[in-house]
Amino acid sequence: MTTPLPHRVLRALDEFNAAHPWDHNAHYHRWILRQLPRRFDTALDIGCGSGDLVRLLATRADEVQGIDSDPAIISRAQRLTPPATAATFTLADALTGVPAGPYDVITCVATLHHLPFAEALTVFRRHLAPGGTLVVVGLSRTQTAGDHLLGAAASPLNAAIGWLKNKGRRAPRPASMTAPTRPAEMSFSDIVGAVHDALPGARLRRRLFWRYTLVWRRR
Template sequence: MPTDSRHRWNHNTHYYPAVLDTAPAGARTALDVGTGDGLLATDLRERVPDVTAIDSDPAVLDRARETGAEVRWVLGDVMTYPLPEEHYDLVAAVASVHHLPDLASGLRRLADLTAVGGKLVVIGLARSASISDYAMNVAGTVQHRVLARSRGFWQHTAPMEMNFPHTYAQARRIAAATLPGMIWRRLPLFRYSVTWHNQRR
């Protein structure tokens, strides 16, 4: 059975192409945070020669290894595992930052792992609390029905946490304060994105 995201559609894999397109030209290193079933790491490995994927769940990481991709699979907590700082040309976190104990410290940690000139991209989840949020939810529901019917819906095996600690507005304020110059987008399919370019000198 195919193991990459092109053959398995859900709300997370839908945004993998956008994550892949964020990789800087000539990227040599990438980090997939909360890799889950390892599909994004597998896709990244087709573009980036050195990919590390980290997850704190041993069972799901074992399943990720079954992809057979030449990826460095790491069992650990991204907040404490001794990953090299300012090393990764692309740091990607899809549906994982709401699992961290604190969003601001989590984003700072991911930024510290991003190489100078590299990109950090987060696809996150949050709580709806405004009229615009609920309007986006309606659009997302319609999009889900259309795409699930045409592509099928694949349920990943990673543990899910549906208790979101922040609203979209709160997540945006925290990201703006933590990652100056970040680009925020509210996405359909109940997601948001944060993209940050490490221009520290």
């Protein structure tokens, strides 16, 4: 059985991490690029936030669409993106407002748990071109001993990375982390079952920093 960290240690880590925040989602952006071809025509980032991933995708794609339901964050993404970048940002609902595709690449980072899960996967699949790649970095509810072990391993590592990234100083919360959030409701095992029904052959893995990853290639 997993022994949880003492309450005082957890509280101290929480206080330290609040003073030295860093973007757990951006941590996986380079990993996402490694799952993708060197070049592709079109890409869609769902829940694009301030556009960091969209701008990375635009280094490989002819055209990238970023969508988000928050008008303030879309405005910020547009301001941060150089005019010559092959990127377009649209205020849109992830289920009903996806710009016409299909897309060779679809990415979705820390957004899927805000959506009706099965319905969202169906929408992603419908907009993905044959041979295209879907990559999701998501959040799941802590449930099993394995989940607690990963959380225990991530907590001190999270503090160490926050300290190094901020060079030991207190830091403001990264802009891409300021959107409203809500806790994940589905456990990883629930997610695995739902994904395998909707996306046969998808690869899922638990990850550090309270994330899981999903990669699916449409035949």
